[in-house]
Structures are given as C-alpha cells and as structure tokens.
Amino acid sequence: MVPSRRIADVAAEAGVSPTTVSHALSGRRPVAPATRARILNAVERLDYRPDRLATSLRTQRTQTLALIIPDIANPYYPASARALLDGVNDAGFMTLIANTDGDPEGERAALQEMVARRVDGIVMHSLATSTADLRRIVGPDLPVVVVGGLSGLIATDLVVTADSVGLGEAVKYLHGNGVRDLGFVDGPEGNGMYRLVAFLGAAHALGLNVQDDWIRHTPFTREGGFAAAMSLLHGDRRPAAIMCANDLIAIGVMDAARALNIRIPEDLAVIGFDDIETAALVTPQLTTITNPASLTGATCAELLLERIVLGADAPYVTRVLPTSLVLRESA
Amino acid sequence: MVPSRRIADVAAEAGVSPTTVSHALSGRRPVAPATRARILNAVERLDYRPDRLATSLRTQRTQTLALIIPDIANPYYPASARALLDGVNDAGFMTLIANTDGDPEGERAALQEMVARRVDGIVMHSLATSTADLRRIVGPDLPVVVVGGLSGLIATDLVVTADSVGLGEAVKYLHGNGVRDLGFVDGPEGNGMYRLVAFLGAAHALGLNVQDDWIRHTPFTREGGFAAAMSLLHGDRRPAAIMCANDLIAIGVMDAARALNIRIPEDLAVIGFDDIETAALVTPQLTTITNPASLTGATCAELLLERIVLGADAPYVTRVLPTSLVLRESA
DNA sequence: CCACTAACACAAACCGATTTGCGAAGGAGC
C-alpha cells in the first residue's frame, strides 16, 4: 500500500525540518520564500495532506460539528440539514449526523458520543432534553444551538419558530369560517408540546370548544396521524376541524377522513404544520403553517459559527423565525 | 470550566498507572478483579470518557464513516441515509455527511476531506466519479461502497439497482398501451446516465420511436423537470409518454403538462423513478419505478461493515437490488 | 526450601501533527 505521506516525508523531500514545513503551511512564523517554494513543491509532489486527527489532537479543534435530529427521514429535516451543511461548509466544517427518534436516552447518547469525538459545536433539534440537562452532558463551554428547545432556564443559543403566530392565524381563520369545534393531533407525549400549548392558548382566547377527547398524541408520521384520526373521528360527536403538529400527521388525518368517507374541507377542515414540499402536492392540497426549514438551518449555521469565534462568555442569543398560514384546499 | 477528565486523573484516583486503566477498560491484558473494580469506580465517579481523538490517532481507527451524496434535500436520499445510519450505529460508528450536488469537483473535495479525517469507510452515491478515479484519491485500502457507480473497471464494492429491469417493464407497459413515441428527461449531463441508456436500450428493442429532441437533460429537481418539459412539449410534434430519471423531475413534468393544458395520462403518460413517498400523494398519482432507498442504505451498511473486517484483499462484491414498475394514475 | 511460572503493574515509546525556546547566519549601523 502507498502509505499516506507524513510531514516528515515532506520535510525530508524539501531538505528541511518538520517544524519548517508546518510553519510554511500555517504561516505562523516567517519562512524564506525560496524555502517555502521548495516545501510547497514537495507537498505537491508527494500529495501530502496533513492528518486531521493529529492536528486536532494538538490544536484541540476538530473542524467538525454535530447535527442531532429526531429523524433525517422525516421530510422536514433534510431541508434544514442541507442549509446547515452549506452554511458551515464554507467555514471548513464537516458535520456528523445522529438520529434520536425524539428519545431522551437517544439524545443523551448522541450528545455524549459527540462530546467524546470533540466536535467544535452542536446543533440539536431537541424534543426531550432541556438546555440545562444538555449542559450537564456537554459541559459549559461547548458551543450549542438548540432548535425549538424545551422551556426552562436557557443555557444555549436558541433558534425557535414563532409557532404561536401561525397557529393563531390558523385558529382565527377557522373561527372566521364558522368553525367552533376543534381538535388537535400532537406528536408523541413528552415532545415538548409547544404547538399544542400555543394552539390551546389561541383556541381559548377565541372561546372555541376543544374537548379533551379531541386532543391526541401520536408519532410524527403519516401512520401516526392516520391512527389518531381514525380513533378521534370515531366518536359520535367530532370536531369540525383538526389541526396537526406536523404535515405528515395531517396527511395521515386526511387518509383517515378519506377512509371514513368524510369530505375535506366541507365536513372536516385539516391544517398541518411545517409546509413540507409534499404539502402542496397532496389532494386536496394541504393548508398548513410554514416552518422555514431552510432558514432554520442557515440560522443555526450562522449562530454556531458566531458562537465558536465569540466563545462561551458572550450572552446567549435567541433567534425567532416567522411562521404563517398558507391557505390551500384542506381548510 | 470543568476540564474533561483524562486517563491520568482516573489512574490517580484509583491509585494505579494509566497503563493499568487502559488495560482494565480494553481488556487487552488481565487486570486483578479488585483493581478493575477500583478503576471502574473511579471512571464512574469522575465521569471519564476517553478522548476519541487520541485513541484514534494511536489505533488508526476513528469509528467514523463518510456518506457522500449529491443532495440530502433530494427526498430519495434521506430514507437511504437513515437506513445506513441505523445499520452502522449498532457497530459504534458515527457518520459524516457531505453534499456534492453531483459535481465531480465537489465529489473530489468531499473524498479528500474524508480521507484527511481518516474515516474508516466511505459510502458514496456517485454520479460523476469512476471507481478508478476514486481509488486514485482515497488510496487502495480504504473501504468504499459505491452506489450506482460509473461503469469501467470496478475497484470498490458496489450497490446497484437493476434500473433496466424496472425501465424495461415500464417501456413494455407503455408499448402494450399503444404508445409509440417516447421521450426521456434525464438528470444533468454527465450524471452517469445509466437510466437513459437502459431506457434507450429497452425502447430500441421494441422498435419505439425516440426522437433526439425528446431527450432532455436537466437538474434532478421539480423545477428542472418543469423547465425541460415546457421546452420539450412545445414542439409541433410531441411524444405520447415521457419517462423521467427521477420522481421530482416527473412531478415537474406533470406541472408543465398542467400548465399547457395537456391531460395526464390521456394525452401524455408520465413515469417517474424512485417511488419517493410523495409519488403516491400527487394528483394524478405518479406511476413510477421503485428504487428501494431504505434497502440500499441497509445494504451499504452491511457491505461496508463486512469490508472493514475483511480488509482490502477480499474480492470486491456487487449487490444488485430489484426495481419494478408501480402502476398508479399517471400512465 | 528453591526454582520456576503465572499474574499483574509500571515506564517508556509511539501515533502525527503544532508550538516554543534557542541558536546560527546574514545584514545594518556606528
């Protein structure tokens, strides 16, 4: 095998010491132009590329970030991930990805593993870990950006979407259409439940009727939405509209309505959340609330890179991203 | 700040030498049970977790893999990525992700960066790099699995989908429906073009008419499909069916047909490729060819892990995954 | 009771880079 070249090989080839090669490449100390040329030439000839492992061990910087999300196969995340990757790529970072399925134990394991790998920063789409718990795991100094995190003491930078704005718009819209009875299909129990809470607040403010029985918890999937709606819609009295914690659930709800011969939106209005690409493609087209995935990823990149240069002492910042109702056909 | 504990701290706490701690944790040499207990206790108390950087530098194994894909935001890849991540996670691997946009230069850069980071293996969804070129970049010994790679001398393990089977089925199906004039919207020029080639082969075998003008190259996106179809369908004579290199393009083609008031499937049949989740949700539902994303990811995981234990000497293996036509409404 | 062998712990080398202290060579100023 061709052993990958080490700095000593380059030094020998150029007739200098490893130190000088390092200086020539990093520019941390001046090197005579002629010498530098010889070194660069040798680097070229030997196709030398420094071992990042060794460099990282010495410098204590890995140029690697972590992206911790519930499930990359959930269509909301890829768009966000792409924007993040693009954003940090320019700064020379690569990104490790871990899926947690929203499980607190999975989140803990992923965090620990990332810390052991000495990543320079973490972006975490958190469902089940508070920023305080998170700090207990990763220590106080590691740059972390949490997306849509749990409430409580904030101990990281934060990117949140103003869910309540879009949800409020949606509820008001339904109210204006004469809807009085409302249901909500949320994600699994213990997922943070911002959206449920925001929904309840908005519904309450307008005096709408939300029976306890019309609130369901289910996985963030199409199948989850289907199952929840099948059981929810089975009661003798059912809501005139169902709002959902994400679009996949909403699509599942529409599946259920179709299966039960319930017309959308005449008999049942359905509103999703996230505005994934598919939302505009289903029939009827899904009325939903935008959750700017790509903007979220880009914002995470920005915040994280900033934090990395600023260090842990600068005050935590929170960025709030807008959401809004997108009217289509399902409501 | 709380400095993360080092092995020396544990050794001191347990009253032994770092060597003994290492042996106790790795089991590479026997350690007295009493001593081991003291050490494990100290590890626990100090919450010690070995620095993977240092370990990797010494052992020359990083427990890290690379996933190199054109675009994680393209809905085909997340499902595959998820299966891969799950498959290797159990073996203790984390995964670095890089997007290339199908660009040869991007692929080169990603490969080099991964090599510099000393990953233990690479999964590459390659569009523009031959396995021979790839070996030139990563060296002969690094485990690599290529998905749907370029032809030529094979110098890596390979996972390919039997595109020609599904495409053949589809062409035969159209032929049986009386279709004689066929178009194909492929991905960007220089993307490997297996699918185009397989399509042409099948169409030729049945004596179908494929005008040069009915073959287009466009990005693998909905917008790309739209643009290509708008121009393709503008000619005074147009094909009775258009097949596409992936579902996103097909959806874009349907957008264009709608915009031009061309009925699907009566006036124009459209067939996609990949069977992404959205395909069943659009209107009309997209007839397409399955490309088992999740199975692909799982197979990559399997092959890569195998290769890592086998080493570079074992002969390269190729796995062929099935594809087949899924009849829906668009053709 | 002595030789011999497990069992086990420690010191030191090593992975491949970066970084610091130091000294040698060459040029400028007086």
Next chain:
DNA sequence: GCTCCTTCGCAAATCGGTTTGTGTTAGTGG
C-alpha cells in the same frame, strides 16, 4: 571591525491516549 538585530531553521515538548518490554510479587511443584 564589532555589536546588534533580524531572519529563519532545528530540537524538544506536547496533545491524550495505546501498546510493548520489563520487573516484581505471589503461588506452585519437587
């Protein structure tokens, strides 16, 4: 001609682990 100051290259320490060679202690057999 001598000192002083740059300029620039080398040796050695360091990051935090793992691995090997060596030595000590306790236990076994004759």
